[in-house]
Amino acid sequence: MEKGKNSKNIMDYATVTLLDAENAIEIIDQTKLPGTIELIRLKSAQEIWNAIYLLKVRGAPAIGVAAGFGIYLLAKEIETEDYEVFYEAFQKQKEYLNSSRPTAVNLSWALNRMEKVCIANKNKPVAEIKELLHKEALEIQEEDIRVCKSIGEHGLTLVKPGDGILTHCNAGQLATSKYGTATAPIYLGEERGYHFHVFADETRPLLQGARLTSFELHAAGVDVTLICDNMSGTVMKQGLVQAVFVGCDRVAANGDTANKIGTSVVATVAKRYHVPFYVCAPTSTIDLNTATGDDICIEERPAEEVTEMWYQERMAPEGVKVYNLAFDVTDHDLISGIVTEYGIAREPYTESLKEILSKRNA
Numbered sequence: 001m002e003k004g005k006n007s008k009n010i011m012d013y014a015t016v017t018l019l020d021a022e023n024a025i026e027i028i029d030q031t032k033l034p035g036t037i038e039l040i041r042l043k044s045a046q047e048i049w050n051a052i053y054l055l056k057v058r059g060a061p062a063i064g065v066a067a068g069f070g071i072y073l074l075a076k077e078i079e080t081e082d083y084e085v086f087y088e089a090f091q092k093q094k095e096y097l098n099s100s101r102p103t104a105v106n107l108s109w110a111l112n113r114m115e116k117v118c119i120a121n122k123n124k125p126v127a128e129i130k131e132l133l134h135k136e137a138l139e140i141q142e143e144d145i146r147v148c149k150s151i152g153e154h155g156l157t158l159v160k161p162g163d164g165i166l167t168h169c170n171a172g173q174l175a176t177s178k179y180g181t182a183t184a185p186i187y188l189g190e191e192r193g194y195h196f197h198v199f200a201d202e203t204r205p206l207l208q209g210a211r212l213t214s215f216e217l218h219a220a221g222v223d224v225t226l227i228c229d230n231m232s233g234t235v236m237k238q239g240l241v242q243a244v245f246v247g248c249d250r251v252a253a254n255g256d257t258a259n260k261i262g263t264s265v266v267a268t269v270a271k272r273y274h275v276p277f278y279v280c281a282p283t284s285t286i287d288l289n290t291a292t293g294d295d296i297c298i299e300e301r302p303a304e305e306v307t308e309m310w311y312q313e314r315m316a317p318e319g320v321k322v323y324n325l326a327f328d329v330t331d332h333d334l335i336s337g338i339v340t341e342y343g344i345a346r347e348p349y350t351e352s353l354k355e356i357l358s359k360r361n362a
Ligand SMILES: CSC[C@H]1O[C@H](OP(=O)(O)O)[C@H](O)[C@@H]1O
Pocket: 055, 058, 059, 060, 061, 168, 169, 170, 171, 172, 175, 176, 180, 181, 182, 208, 246, 247, 248, 249, 259, 260, 261, 326
């Protein structure tokens, strides 16, 4: 199989790459998938902001990695040796990038982590701080790979060879640095001969499931069946699904979880048909400062995503009212378990999530 830039296999490409010497971030433009694998380079703050907002790079962990690389590149451009001047300019760029999308906590988590490097090293030369930011941004990406693989290992304990697995949206390799979160058990299982049967919800309106999940799983040789969102109940009723794995954008302290719009519907239907429903969550996505799902800011996006095939042609009448929330909140009592890199949290989540985070902080 061709490797590198000429490969036709999406699995041969990194979701986000730092091109330090070129002061750029290279991403797969996910708005062009699956038709075209196009790598684009982001240099300016606005290019980075736009790429996140327009979902050219998307998925909570991938957004965090891109934000880490982005704020490092922007910090490099701050030409001063005065720490206070540097830090003020850094904060301005950080707040700008942080305004691109509100729901996925990984964006602010990564930016705050990078800011802590500045603060912790305030007495060092600015040039040295920039090098430390470079190191931290790369560590965020390397950690993401380790974390997703660990989520895969824990998730694999919940299913058995030949199981049917349903997923919603894309919490795959394209939403992370490698493995994905919801797809991590699927990819590890594929390596070990589990031969899962995956059902990928198309996930209206932006079709991350159709355009991205079915694309990457098929490219990886996984048995994947694309279904329209309205089919998820039927495949569960027919007994074709033994578990649901989804990603997440923010887990509140009580276990309520924000994920792509429609996730709470899948969880409700899974409860009806007694199908275990698992959220795959890097601990970076757990936000104990947010008490419940009611406190999670849910991004509302342009009507055109619903009225048109946003990347193609119109699908609804001009001027029709639209309500297009990009995420919804699945109540914690619909979640069978929250699969993290430190193990699986179960109800009561107000306690189990704290235990999981204590393992991380140990
Ligand atoms: C690995 S979590 C990815 C998470 O992000 C997606 O949202 P978007 O495509 O708008 O970035 C979706 O909620 C996924 O579950």
